[in-house]
Amino acid sequence: MRKKVAIFGSTGSIGQSTLQVIRDNPNLFEVVTLVAGRNSSLLYDQIRDFHPKHVYIQRHEDAIDLYNSLFYLPNARMSMEEIYYGDEGLDEISSIYDFDIAVSALVGIAGLKPTFNLIMSGKEVALANKEVLVTGGRFILAHAKKHNCKLIPIDSEHSAIMQCLQGESQNSIDKILLTASGGPFLTRDLTTDITVDDVLKHPTWKMGKKVSVDSATMMNKGFEVIEASLLFDIYPRNIQVVVHRQSIVHSAVQFKDGTIMANLSPTDMRIPIAYALNFPNRIKNSIERVDLFKLLNLTFEKPDLNKFPCLEYAYSALKSGLDKQIILNAANEVAVEKFLKKEINFNSIPALIYTVLDSWLTSIDIDSIETILELDADVRNLMN
Numbered sequence: 001m002r003k004k005v006a007i008f009g010s011t012g013s014i015g016q017s018t019l020q021v022i023r024d025n026p027n028l029f030e031v032v033t034l035v036a037g038r039n040s041s042l043l044y045d046q047i048r049d050f051h052p053k054h055v056y057i058q059r060h061e062d063a064i065d066l067y068n069s070l071f072y073l074p075n076a077r078m079s080m081e082e083i084y085y086g087d088e089g090l091d092e093i094s095s096i097y098d099f100d101i102a103v104s105a106l107v108g109i110a111g112l113k114p115t116f117n118l119i120m121s122g123k124e125v126a127l128a129n130k131e132v133l134v135t136g137g138r139f140i141l142a143h144a145k146k147h148n149c150k151l152i153p154i155d156s157e158h159s160a161i162m163q164c165l166q167g168e169s170q171n172s173i174d175k176i177l178l179t180a181s182g183g184p185f186l187t188r189d190l191t192t193d194i195t196v197d198d199v200l201k202h203p204t205w206k207m208g209k210k211v212s213v214d215s216a217t218m219m220n221k222g223f224e225v226i227e228a229s230l231l232f233d234i235y236p237r238n239i240q241v242v243v244h245r246q247s248i249v250h251s252a253v254q255f256k257d258g259t260i261m262a263n264l265s266p267t268d269m270r271i272p273i274a275y276a277l278n279f280p281n282r283i284k285n286s287i288e289r290v291d292l293f294k295l296l297n298l299t300f301e302k303p304d305l306n307k308f309p310c311l312e313y314a315y316s317a318l319k320s321g322l323d324k325q326i327i328l329n330a331a332n333e334v335a336v337e338k339f340l341k342k343e344i345n346f347n348s349i350p351a352l353i354y355t356v357l358d359s360w361l362t363s364i365d366i367d368s369i370e371t372i373l374e375l376d377a378d379v380r381n382l383m384n
């Protein structure tokens with residue numbers, strides 16, 4: 001029996017890598033659902049190649065175009081009922097539970113509600129969307145527990161930690177050593193003339209724009225601290241960020257007997273994706289191996305919190321509560337958009353986030369997806 005896969009965010013970087021894993025393993029997986037945002041031409045190619053049963057594209061006109069162009073492909077032809085669009089369509093397609101595992105890789109807070117729906121299936125959900133845990137926190141974890149849904153991380157660091165923890169008991173863990181490449185500005189001064197192009201040149205990983213900026217400010221690592229704390233139930237003080245420029249060690253766990261288990265692999269997202277899709281069994285691949293004899297030095301450094309204050313913001317949001325995590329996430333997203341539109345300079349990203357966090361004095365109880373989305377919208381309105 002092939003495992004049925006639903007991919008939310010199929011045209012993004014994680015979605016495309018997921019489809020490569022599926023293409024390389026046609027005996028293990030089949031695609032049942034593809035969800036894309038605006039890239040309908042790539043979605044068309046994916047439908048032609050993988051023949052899903054349900055698809056989603058954001059705009060109504062793109063859905064009609066897709067229907068018309070697929071009409072000429074006898075093998076991939078779809079009825080208009082199988083092509084979803086709009087906000088309601090996204091809600092509907094994320095409530096169809098004919099998958100065995102769903103990949104949650106939509107970008108931004110838009111991924112929260114669909115993922116909440118996917119979790120209700122009680123099946124496996126492979127998480128790549130950061131907002132789900134950063135803005136959903138314990139509320140999402142409780143929801144997953146209630147519906148008996150297994151959350152499997154796709155992010156390389158969290159996949160590494162999960163692999164290091166197989167067969168271990170919770171009370172053996174001393175701390176998590178969360179590695180960070182340090183981004184493109186690790187050794188460069190944060191001058192005011194940093195351009196969008198400078199930011200998009202990541203030393204070791206190829207990623208989307210938003211994640212590239214988050215990686216340059218180390219906000220991305222801050223979000224990963226929040227996710228690790230929640231996923232593995234570890235106090236923030238027991239999560240140490242370790243700058244490791246070579247991105248060969250993808251994270252490590254230190255146990256109370258002094259043992260450190262580290263996870264090393266080539267920097268290729270297909271590895272953690274395949275691990276999540278086929279958990280707990282590994283899949284053979286032809287990705288070029290890490291050659292230990294070529295690893296002349298692996299370096300590990302403490303992060304500079306003065307230079308990268310976003311990391312510190314994440315720790316304090318994690319300690320103060322879910323509402324602060326939601327505010328942090330929204331403030332960061334707006335600041336990153338402004339930077340990408342060249343409205344503010346790179347150093348204004350943390351400065352702007354700090355201003356928002358510092359001025360938000362009220363605390364709010366988060367008890368539903370709606371309260372999360374309302375608070376998120378309030379922060380965005382305030383900033384725009």
Ligand code: MN
Nearest residue numbers: 155156157224
């Ligand atoms: Mn990561």
